[in-house]
Amino acid sequence: MELQVVGKNLEVTQQLREYLSKKIDKLTRYLPNMDEAKVEIHEEKTKSPAHRVTVQLTLKNKGTILRGEERSANVHTAIDAVTEALARRIERYKGKFDKKGKSAAAVRQLTFTPEEPAVETESTSPEVVRVKHFTVKSMTVAEATEQMELLSHDFFLFMNSESGELNLVYRRKDGNYGLIEPELA
Numbered sequence: 001m002e003l004q005v006v007g008k009n010l011e012v013t014q015q016l017r018e019y020l021s022k023k024i025d026k027l028t029r030y031l032p033n034m035d036e037a038k039v040e041i042h043e044e045k046t047k048s049p050a051h052r053v054t055v056q057l058t059l060k061n062k063g064t065i066l067r068g069e070e071r072s073a074n075v076h077t078a079i080d081a082v083t084e085a086l087a088r089r090i091e092r093y094k095g096k097f098d099k100k101g102k103s104a105a106a107v108r109q110l111t112f113t114p115e116e117p118a119v120e121t122e123s124t125s126p127e128v129v130r131v132k133h134f135t136v137k138s139m140t141v142a143e144a145t146e147q148m149e150l151l152s153h154d155f156f157l158f159m160n161s162e163s164g165e166l167n168l169v170y171r172r173k174d175g176n177y178g179l180i181e182p183e184l185a
Helices: 015-027 075-100 142-153
Strands: 002-008 032-042 052-062 063-072 111-114 133-137 155-160 166-171 178-179
Touching: 002 015, 002 178, 015 052, 015 075, 032 075, 052 075, 063 075, 063 111, 063 142, 142 155
Parallel strands: 002 032
Antiparallel strands: 032 052, 052 063, 111 133, 155 166, 166 178
16 A cells, blocks of 8 residues: 655654554555555644644545545644544445445546646636546446545536436535436527
8 A cells, every 4th residue: 555645834754654654554454455545734823723733634445535634733633533534434335335235346436636726816707726637437326426425525526327428416405415417408
């Protein structure tokens, strides 16, 4: 498994890397074939000391992407919180796969390649300041909602394997899901 650690406004020491490695190794009991783990640690000067450190952990396992983010007063507490949150999420979704007789490979992924944000210029109307490119894989609506939950997003764009068209699934305020299917005007 490849471990990438990126620190912003924070020095990533060898001791911190070892601590991260130990915590992520515990997640391999849930995901034994984990390909990659990427950790982004940001330290910011905020008014609230409880939100000073942000740790974002992204795991890739056989085409499935899992992401968690937690904030805390110190690095170790944030790392503990994000690994616990991902462990709960992994257990919940592995249980769904076992109940339905599916394997973890049934959930497809979207590979995001974010570009650097453009420098803002003074203007009177909003502009597109960031463009993301990603590959879209064919999946069912159920698989798309599961992938959306795994990524902790509020919406998810995917290629519907039943209709062959781009669809968007989103989380509604009442806790249910909505599906947007395009129609030509």
